[in-house]
Amino acid sequence: xxxxxxxxxxxxxxxxxxxxxxxxxxxxxxxxxxxxxxxxxxxxxxxxxxxxxxxxxxxxxxxxxxxxxxxxxxxxxxxxxxxxxxxxxxxxxxxxxxxxxxxxxxxxxxxxxxxxxxxxxxxxxxxxxxxxxxxxxxxxxxxxxxxxxxxxxxxxxxxxxxxxxxxxxxxxxxxxxxxxxxxxxxxxxxxxxxxxxxxxxxxxxxxxxxxxxxxxxxxxxxxxxxxxxxxxxxxxxxxxxxxxxxxxxxxxxxxxxxxxxxxxxxxxxxxxxxxxxxxxxxxxxxxxxxxxxxxxxxxxxxxxxxxxxxxxxxxxxxxxxxxxxxxxxxxxxxxxxxxxxxxxxxxxxxxxxxxxxxxxxxxxxxxxxxxxxxxxxxxxxxxxxxxxxxxxxxxxxxxxxxxxxxxxxxxxxxxxxxxxxxxxxxxxxxxxxxxxxxxxxxxxxxxxxxxxxxxxxxxxxxxxxxxxx
Numbered sequence: 449x450x451x452x453x454x455x456x457x458x459x460x461x462x463x464x465x466x467x468x469x470x471x472x473x474x475x476x477x478x479x480x481x482x483x484x485x486x487x488x489x490x491x492x493x494x495x496x497x498x499x500x501x502x503x504x505x506x507x508x509x510x511x512x513x514x515x516x517x518x519x520x521x522x523x524x525x526x527x528x529x530x531x532x533x534x535x536x537x538x539x540x541x542x543x544x545x546x547x548x549x550x551x552x553x554x555x556x557x558x559x560x561x562x563x564x565x566x567x568x569x570x571x572x573x574x575x576x577x578x579x580x581x582x583x584x585x586x587x588x589x590x591x592x593x594x595x596x597x598x599x600x601x602x603x604x605x606x607x608x609x610x611x612x613x614x615x616x617x618x619x620x621x622x623x624x625x626x627x628x629x630x631x632x633x634x635x636x637x638x639x640x641x642x643x644x645x646x647x648x649x650x651x652x653x654x655x656x657x658x659x660x661x662x663x664x665x666x667x668x669x670x671x672x673x674x675x676x677x678x679x680x681x682x683x684x685x686x687x688x689x690x691x692x693x694x695x696x697x698x699x700x701x702x703x704x705x706x707x708x709x710x711x712x713x714x715x716x717x718x719x720x721x722x723x724x725x726x727x728x729x730x731x732x733x734x735x736x737x738x739x740x741x742x743x744x745x746x747x748x749x750x751x752x753x754x755x756x757x758x759x760x761x762x763x764x765x766x767x768x769x770x771x772x773x774x775x776x777x778x779x780x781x782x783x784x785x786x787x788x789x790x791x792x793x794x795x796x797x798x799x800x801x802x803x804x805x806x807x808x809x810x811x812x813x814x815x816x817x818x819x820x821x822x823x824x825x826x827x828x829x830x831x832x833x834x835x836x837x838x839x840x841x842x843x844x845x846x847x848x849x850x851x852x853x854x855x856x857x858x859x860x861x862x863x864x865x866x867x868x869x870x871x872x873x874x875x876x877x878x879x880x881x882x883x884x885x886x887x888x889x890x891x892x893x894x895x896x897x898x899x900x901x902x903x904x905x906x907x908x909x910x911x912x913x914x915x916x917x
Contacts, residue, residue: 785810836864
């Protein structure tokens with residue numbers, strides 16, 4: 449079976465990638481110099497055919513090294529295919545940039561850039577197709593009962609249930625859970641087809657039979673004092689052992705570790721924007737985008753300002769205190785959409801449906817989100833970002849931080865004009881709990897491409913707000 453010859457399969461995978469890289473390169477050369485559509489005879493080019501093909505001695509090993517760096521040779525069982533495709537794209541893009549930079553440094557101006565463009569597209573396409581075919585074949589074998597991995601869970605806990613749920617939902621992974629060992633749950637107890645087989649000490653009799661591929665330790669928090677003993681038993685057997693912690697309620701998403709002079713330290717929450725380079729990149733995008741936004745929206749903002757000023761008494765711009773990055777208050781700008789009222793009355797609560805305080809023009813501005821456009825100035829000032837969790841008023845922050853778990857996590861990044869929660873429909877009078885879940889997902893999974901996706905979706909589904917009253 450494949451799992452019994454995994455190292456040979458991995459080597460074959462590398463060879464296949466090398467062949468695909470070489471074929472893609474030769475096809476690119478053919479398209480540029482020898483195909484019926486080429487505009488140049490291969491024998492008339494500034495560089496000889498031999499010179500072009502000598503580059504394969506550098507390009508093939510270089511691509512394989514980049515694939516290794518971008519984790520394209522890790523186990524395929526539980527990796528998401530779209531992330532594998534993204535890694536292929538990133539590896540090839542980095543390779544092309546390095547190649548172009550190398551040519552610039554040695555003043556090589558005769559190597560066909562168009563040919564390398566062909567190679568770039570072909571290599572991404574063929575490598576993606578090759579890996580998709582491998583996945584299809586592996587899934588076929590697993591459906592036939594081959595290339596399966598048999599796992600025993602040690603400890604009945606929430607982590608064990610979640611692990612079983614994911615395995616049952618993803619049969620293409622090829623995992624089969626043989627059973628669970630636990631000292632407190634009675635033998636014979638079933639969870640979604642997986643049976644509790646007995647006590648943890650039964651490992652002493654099960655492990656020597658050598659019928660397991662993996663042991664997954666899924667102890668509940670109360671049983672962690674037995675962890676060292678269980679690991680010791682598993683390690684002696686030589687069976688691959690992994691640990692699935694039962695602290696999902698404490699660490700709601702990806703924790704990450706750092707090495708403190710040999711002492712592993714677990715950080716409860718990973719926030720990519722604490723990285724200086726990420727922070728600078730996001731701030732640059734905020735400044736450029738807000739400047740462009742101010743120029744593009746200036747006619748709309750001028751019309752809104754005239755409409756507000758001509759239809760009701762009071763200031764055109766409404767300033768309201770909100771809580772931003774690191775729990776610091778700031779004044780957020782909006783076009784005034786309500787009649788002027790006393791601060792005590794304004795602080796009473798959210799706007800409700802058919803709220804009499806909202807002006808006729810204000811209702812339109814709220815529904816179309818035009819009232820939010822002055823926040824582009826907040827972004828320029830550094831109070832806000834284009835994308836991020838929406839800021840809330842101080843009195844509601846004090847209320848929600850006591851009622852909603854992890855509410856204050858949102859203040860680890862700048863608040864935004866738009867956000868992941870907002871484009872998913874959580875604006876205005878909607879569930880605060882669900883909104884925070886989306887905000888935390890954004891904070892922990894931030895990438896520049898994620899920001900661009902949110903900005904793009906905002907154009908199509910973020911401006912019209914059916915929950916704005």
